[in-house]
Amino acid sequence: MSEVILNDVSKIYAGGVTAVDKINLQIKDKEFMVLVGPSGCGKSTTLRMIAGLEDISAGIAKIADRVINDVPPKNRDIAMVFQNYALYPHMSVYENMAFGLKLHKISKNDIDRRVREAAEILSMQNYLDRKPKALSGGQRQRVALGRAIVRKPSVFLFDEPLSNLDAKMRVQMRTEISKLHHRLETTMIYVTHDQTEAMTLGDRICVMKDGLIQQVDSPLNIYERPANVFVAGFIGTPPMNFIRGRLCGHKESFHFISDNGIDIPLPESWNVKLSSHAEKAAVFGIRPEDIGSEHAESVPDAPSLNCQIEVIEPMGSETYIYFNLGGSACIAKVDAHRRIKVGDSLKLPLLMSKAHLFDAETEKIIL
Amino acid sequence: MIRKKTIYENLTAWLYLLPNLSGFLLFSMIPVIFAVILSFFKWDVFNSPEFVGLQNFRNLLGWTYSDGQIIFNDPDFWKYLYNTLFLMMGIPLNMLAALCIAMLLNRKMKGISFFRTVFYLPSICAGVAVYMLWACLYNPEYGIINTVLGFVGIEGPGWLTEYEWSKPSLMLIELWAAMGGTNMLLYLAGLQGISEELYEAAEIDGASGFQKFWHITVPMLAPTNFFIFVMSVIGGFQGGFDAAFILTQGGPAGSTTTLSYYIYNHAFEWFNMGYAATISLVLFAIVMLVTIINWCFGGKNECV
Ligand SMILES: Nc1ncnc2c1ncn2[C@@H]1O[C@H](COP(=O)(O)OP(=O)(O)OP(=O)(O)O)[C@@H](O)[C@H]1O
């Protein structure tokens, strides 16, 4: 059992910066939890408090039912992988992995067995005698992973471990980390600012902003039911389209009228939830793949947007088209083989079952 | 056309180099060549030089063998070489002290720049002033050191005037000067070049404070250590002149005369210019040799 629990945990740096503000988070045993958010949102700080590299200013942190606020890092039964690898430059790959075990006074035979085992998992057997400077970025990160694995900790901590790698390597290492998690079945906490990494790796994702947790849920739930405008815009590429306006109508039929006059009739099934928001300012949100897609075309009487194409980006599997809706830039993902060119006027249907509506004031989701 | 331009460019380059080059030629290269030539002559400045071949070298380095005993032609030279080496035994301690101070000054705390300045201050003071200060401290009758020793009932020695104490006393001055000087700055720069992440990684790996120092700081400072060691050894062979000249005049009984002071004596006290040039050539050869050995053994294990 190695559950990690944060109870009202805060971090206030000397100088008065509140980097993390009373967060509550429960990471289950064997879970892969991803902390994601924009730069400066306090992800690293949270992770470092769990690691013991930063003091916890307020609140309680527990690992496996033990309060760890005053436990030094080496007694927390954790291992950490750093963004810049933090390999010991003067030690060989083997020594790098063995260092922590030596300090824990594990027998030579045991160390050797564990290091070779880890090297095999990471296919680094042929590099054990090399110094870190003679390795590529991906190989270095593997050594850093190996150093964490050999310790057999109950919690793994990762702080943006892939952000120094090129795009291809990043994808490869991502799948390896995922495999590793299935193989080791250990609690992992992973910090990243890359939402794709968050979506692909996490059992659950914790989205943070300005030291506060915005939403904690499984990747699909976060994608389909974002708690607020920030989460909706942060998760997903290209990001969700937002149109500002207000909610008009009454009990029977509601319309969303944008600030520049676009009228979108809303489905009847929304009526109950909308009734308390009538005549209030609202934000309409819809993902690019729900505009003009085949699925949207197939729905009868779907409301649609009239647009003029400004930019076309063929991605191969699909094509992104950029257009302007009275001041706000919008993106739609359409079929790659659709015959279109810049300047064309299109009528793009909206898949209303996937659309969202947010309260403009609180930015919280209504539907 | 092209040729003309190259000549012109070359000329510009040489003109830029001229100020530095002329200084180097005038004050370094020419004197060196002059010294090499001079070492084959006997010259007392007042009369014209007299060519003596290798006589100077024989007088300096040669020996005779009689009754199963080696008799050096110039026993003083060997004694002063020994003095020079003896004083150099302080180098490891000097380096350790500089490292300790650097580590203290590498802490994150309020007013650290004040302490950094204070510790570097002695290096800014003129050498002569510092030696005069130490002369006062070491004074057997009214110097602070012996006064304090007197309080606890110990009669302090004549630090600079007794044969057994003169060398350790000079080494103490060296230690004091080296502790907060340029070496300390080099160590400080070296320490600041070590990534904080390494210490954090080691901490999570389970390293204690001392283990972090031993397994991270020490190996990461190896290049700095090596550089400081090589420079200290070179400086050590050439050193000892100031202290001897200002404090002890090489005494008592030649116990603080180093090679550089010996060269000075031959050249400017006794006007044996040729012989002085010979000693400096030999000194040059020793320094060269030791530095090459250093590089062969230590130069390869640089990391990062
Ligand atoms: N040592 C420190 N002293 C003072 N403020 C700090 C310190 N470290 C971080 N901060 C501040 O705390 C906030 C959160 O920092 P943190 O490093 O946790 O961000 P992050 O989410 O990891 O961002 P990034 O994606 O850029 O790494 C930032 O506003 C940062 O400026």
Ligand SMILES: [Mg+2]
């Ligand atoms: Mg960070």
